[in-house]
Amino acid sequence: MTATVYAVANQKGGVGKTTTALNVAAAMAELGAAVLVVDLDPQGCLTFSLGYDPDSIEPSLNDTIVGRTSMADTILQHDEVDVVPANIDLAGAEVTLLSRTGREYLLRGELSELLDSYDIVLIDCAPSLGVLTINGLTAADEVLIPVQCETLSHRGVAQLLDTIEDVKRLTNRELVVRGVIATMFDGRTRHAREVLQDLLARYELPLVGPPVRKSIRFAESPNVGATLVGAGTDVPGASAYRAIARELLALPVDPDLAAGAGWSDEQRDAALGLVREGER
Amino acid sequence: MTSDDRRPGTSAAFDRISSPRPGTAEGRDGLGKEALYSTSPSAAPTSPVDAWCRRCDVPFGVSVGLLVRLLVPPFLIDPVRRRVWTRCPACDRYAWIQLRTGQALRVLLDRDPSR
Numbered sequence: 001m002t003a004t005v006y007a008v009a010n011q012k013g014g015v016g017k018t019t020t021a022l023n024v025a026a027a028m029a030e031l032g033a034a035v036l037v038v039d040l041d042p043q044g045c046l047t048f049s050l051g052y053d054p055d056s057i058e059p060s061l062n063d064t065i066v067g068r069t070s071m072a073d074t075i076l077q078h079d080e081v082d083v084v085p086a087n088i089d090l091a092g093a094e095v096t097l098l099s100r101t102g103r104e105y106l107l108r109g110e111l112s113e114l115l116d117s118y119d120i121v122l123i124d125c126a127p128s129l130g131v132l133t134i135n136g137l138t139a140a141d142e143v144l145i146p147v148q149c150e151t152l153s154h155r156g157v158a159q160l161l162d163t164i165e166d167v168k169r170l171t172n173r174e175l176v177v178r179g180v181i182a183t184m185f186d187g188r189t190r191h192a193r194e195v196l197q198d199l200l201a202r203y204e205l206p207l208v209g210p211p212v213r214k215s216i217r218f219a220e221s222p223n224v225g226a227t228l229v230g231a232g233t234d235v236p237g238a239s240a241y242r243a244i245a246r247e248l249l250a251l252p253v254d255p256d257l258a259a260g261a262g263w264s265d266e267q268r269d270a271a272l273g274l275v276r277e278g279e280r
Numbered sequence: 281m282t283s284d285d286r287r288p289g290t291s292a293a294f295d296r297i298s299s300p301r302p303g304t305a306e307g308r309d310g311l312g313k314e315a316l317y318s319t320s321p322s323a324a325p326t327s328p329v330d331a332w333c334r335r336c337d338v339p340f341g342v343s344v345g346l347l348v349r350l351l352v353p354p355f356l357i358d359p360v361r362r363r364v365w366t367r368c369p370a371c372d373r374y375a376w377i378q379l380r381t382g383q384a385l386r387v388l389l390d391r392d393p394s395r
Contacts (some may be wrong), residue, residue, distance in 0.1 A: 103318050134316050154294055163313075170317045194291055201289025203300075203341035 005037070005111065006178065006248070007140035010147065011162045011163065012156030013127030016183030018045045020146040021124040023238065024081045026229040027245030033119040036075070039086035040107070040136050041126040042093075047085040051076050051225020054087035062111055065093035071110040080230040082118075090132070091193040097131045104131070104171045108139035120249075128161055137164065138171040142178040144208065145213050147199065149182055149192035155198055161203060172265075178208060181244060185211035209244030209253075210263035212237045238260035327382040333368040335375030341382060350377065 008021040018041070025035045038047040039061065043055030057076075061084050063069045076083050097103040111121060125136040137143065145160060147153045148190070157180070168175050180199060188193050200207055213236040221228050228238045239260035243253045259266060286292070327341025331350075342350065345352045346369060356365035358376075 066304070104316075117333070124334065129313070131316060151294070151297075155297045158297050158300055165300055165302065166313065166317070194293065197289055198291045198294045201287055 001033075001116055001119060001121035003034075003115045003121045004142065005115070005121040005140045006142050006144050007125055007136045008144045008146060009123075009133060009136060009160060010124040010145055010153070010156055011127065011129050011133070011160050012148075012153055014052065015127075015148045015153050015156070016146045016212070016218075016232060017041075017127065017182075018049060020144065020181055020183060020212075020241070021122045022049055022081075022227045023229045023241035024144075024245050024248065025120070025122045026227040027242045028120050028249060029081050030229065030242070031249060031251065033249065034117065035081045035120045035122065036084065037121045038084040038107075038111075038121065038136075039079050039133050040090075040123050040138065041086060042088050042090035042132075043107060043126075044085065044087045044090075045222075046124045047083065047087065049225070049227070050076075050080075050083055052076065052083075052085055054085065057085045057087060060084075060089065062089040062093050064107060064176040066096055066205075067171075069115070072114060080087045080227060088275050094132060096137050097135075098163070104134050104138045107135040111139050120256075129159075133163075134167065134171070136177060137167045140172070140175060142176045144178050144181055145205070146181045146183045147196075148184045149195040151191075151195065154195050157199060157203065157205075176191045177205060178248070179206035181208050184214040186214050187211065209247050210240045210258055210261040211267060212240040212244075213262050236260065326331040330380050333365075333370055333375050333376045334378060335373055336368060336371035338368075338370040340370055342379070 008017050008024075010017055021037055024036045026062055029035045037046060038052075047054045047057065047060075059069045059074045061071070061074060064071045064074055064084075071084060074084050076085055097106065100106075107123075115121070123136040123140060125133045143164060145157060147157055161177070164175060165178060180196075182196055186197070196207070196211070199205065215235045215237045217233050217235050217238060221231065221233070224231065228235065229241055239257055239265070243261055244256050246253045246257070255264070317367055329342040329347060330339065331342045332339045350364060350366045350369070352366075358364070361378075362380065363376045363378045365374065365376050367373065368377060
């Protein structure tokens, strides 16, 4: 068993990276996969969302970065998934790493010892471009790009794709952009549909799974220390993440699941402005 | 972009957004985003000599210019332990400064085909 490593990345903040990483991880675990999530954000939002207090966790990812402990020793076993936690000390790691040759490869080196123990590793990247994000992209096999369908997020994708070109040229030639995950999607607005259509057409990116509908339940779930998927909350967004997980694991997606996400094939094609083969 | 050469499905409303540049080093500023990568050929060069002051415990890079200044008399050289007794540029006191080959010189030596 060698894990596939996904970086969940977007330099723009607030697009749903952490929510996507957590819920996709939980949905994959639900399907029987051994999943590790790595919190690469000094804000520790992923760590907090799983019910831990980032400020009282020791050791954390920062201890691995500065060489105090191995990554395996930082892993916490949550009910849903295993997690490498982070806290605000990770902000200092950026500075520690800046003077180190080969700083881009540190996470890849640490993860390499764990790949045989998991099926899937999901890295929740920070909402900025720095050494940590470069580490995440260098360690990954594929990139998932969560996008909130608004103009500034569209611009964030352009900037991220530019960074991915740099990473492929300098540190990880094999990196593949798996596709875009449309988050907080409100299909009732023409702007959201236009952004998504333009994004997919302009950069020739695939859309992974159905768009994830906006729901207040996602904002509430960090309070209970469990993901929406893990808690069994019945909202379209949770079904969307289950469909995304199945697609990433190359499992068939039940039409009922897509319908539960609020996106039948017809709705999806209509929202994306696609014309089905038979209708041409 | 005119409507004729527009990719199907794209909208003129988003043409202001810059497209990602192709994956080449051409036109990249070595002191800009490229500086994030320690292995980038265009990244700013690091020092040829790394030094460490035994008195103030501060490591620092030594450029050629700084090396000349360190070797302004009076100074002592201990070739066995590869250290120099001179004025430390960090604490401005006389101390033993430990020297070792820096990244820039190591890269240069690694590229020497005679090695």
